[in-house]
Amino acid sequence: xxxxxxxxxxxxxxxxxxxxxxxxxxxxxxxxxxxxxxxxxxxxxxxxxxxxxxxxxxxxxxxxxxxxxxxxxxxxxxxxxxxxxxxxxxxxxxxxxxxxxxxxxxxxxxxxxxxxxxxxx
Amino acid sequence: xxxxxxxxxxxxxxxxxxxxxxxxxxxxxxxxxxxxxxxxxxxxxxxxxxxxxxxxxxxxxxxxxxxxxxxxxxxxxxxxxxxxxxxxxxxxxxxxxxxxxxxxxxxxxx
Numbered sequence: 001x002x003x004x005x006x007x008x009x010x011x012x013x014x015x016x017x018x019x020x021x022x023x024x025x026x027x028x029x030x031x032x033x034x035x036x037x038x039x040x041x042x043x044x045x046x047x048x049x050x051x052x053x054x055x056x057x058x059x060x061x062x063x064x065x066x067x068x069x070x071x072x073x074x075x076x077x078x079x080x081x082x083x084x085x086x087x088x089x090x091x092x093x094x095x096x097x098x099x100x101x102x103x104x105x106x107x108x109x110x111x112x113x114x115x116x117x118x119x120x121x
Numbered sequence: 122x123x124x125x126x127x128x129x130x131x132x133x134x135x136x137x138x139x140x141x142x143x144x145x146x147x148x149x150x151x152x153x154x155x156x157x158x159x160x161x162x163x164x165x166x167x168x169x170x171x172x173x174x175x176x177x178x179x180x181x182x183x184x185x186x187x188x189x190x191x192x193x194x195x196x197x198x199x200x201x202x203x204x205x206x207x208x209x210x211x212x213x214x215x216x217x218x219x220x221x222x223x224x225x226x227x228x229x230x231x
């Protein structure tokens with residue numbers, strides 16, 4: 001059973017940067033697309049970014065496109081999210097998650113427990 | 122841009138009752154790419170059902186999904202105490218790839 005553990009959250013001022021990490025257990029990390037999904041306090045889920053298993057393709061939600069960068073290191077079983085020029089409305093719990101199947105990317109499971117990012121002055 | 126609208130926002134029911142949750146898409150979509158998730162307070166979401174009606178590992182058969190076109194339904198046949206949670210629908214669309222979530226329906230104990 002794969003486990004995903006996020007780290008790197010915290011309080012950051014508007015306009016600054018932060019990098020999130022997600023460590024995955026197991027040997028199958030390199031075979032699956034990976035996602036970041038966020039949830040603002042008391043709100044619903046919002047897809048942020050996805051990266052293909054080999055890193056060849058990356059896609060971003062419009063609100064973060066050009067500010068956030070998703071990447072992965074398959075040799076370290078680790079997913080990253082570099083967040084630049086942060087805004088107050090980026091405040092959320094950021095979940096790392098995996099594609100359900102290695103052969104598709106339509107559905108998302110499992111999920112990590114999330115890391116809280118707070119953007120405030 | 123696809124928008125998923127879930128209704129109702131809150132459903133107040135008693136254990137043992139049937140829950141019917143709706144997810145309406147702003148344009149016709151394929152149920153093959155639809156999923157439902159459950160989220161309990163303080164926990165990460167977990168996948169319940171994907172595709173037409175495929176339950177994820179460990180999900181009991183009281184959870185079923187149906188629908189087509191723009192209207193989709195998650196049904197919980199008999200609510201158990203552990204089913205009181207927030208439920209989200211999610212749709213994948215291509216060109217470019219996007220994963221859209223509904224705003225959620227909270228199922229609370231009446």
